[in-house]
Ligand code: 5GP
C-alpha cells in the first residue's frame with residue numbers, strides 16, 4: 001500500500017468505486033474516461049509502480065490477469081469481436097497512474113499502431 005496512491009485507495013475501499021471483479025490479488029473497475037465501449041482496468045492489489053517492477057514471483061499473478069481478462073471479455077462478447085489487453089509502462093508510453101494496471105479495450109474496431 002502506498003498511502004497517496006489512487007489505485008491502492010480504490011483497492012482498499014477508502015475511495016469508493018464499483019468493482020466489477022475482485023479476488024485476493026486483483027480487482028477490476030470500469031475506466032472513468034473510457035476510450036472504447038468496453039474499457040476496464042485490471043489492477044493488482046499490491047502496489048508496484050509499473051511493469052518494470054514485475055519479478056518472477058509475480059508470474060502467477062500475471063497469469064491471473066490474462067484469465068480474468070478473458071473472463072471479463074467473454075462476458076461482454078469480446079471473444080467474438082476481439083479485444084486488446086495493454087499496459088502503458090512509463091510516462092513516455094502514456095502511463096498516468098503510477099500503480100501497475102492492465103487495460104481491456106473492446107467493442108469497436110481498434111487500429112494499430114495505437115498512436
Ligand atoms: P494510464 O494512463 O496510467 O495507462 O491509465 C490510467 C487510467 O486510469 C486512465 O485510462 C484513466 O482514465 C483511469 N483513471 C484515472 N483515475 C481514475 C479513477 O478515479 N477511477 C477510474 N475508474 N479510472 C480512473
Ligand code: ZN
Nearest residue numbers: 005008047099
Ligand atoms: Zn498503489
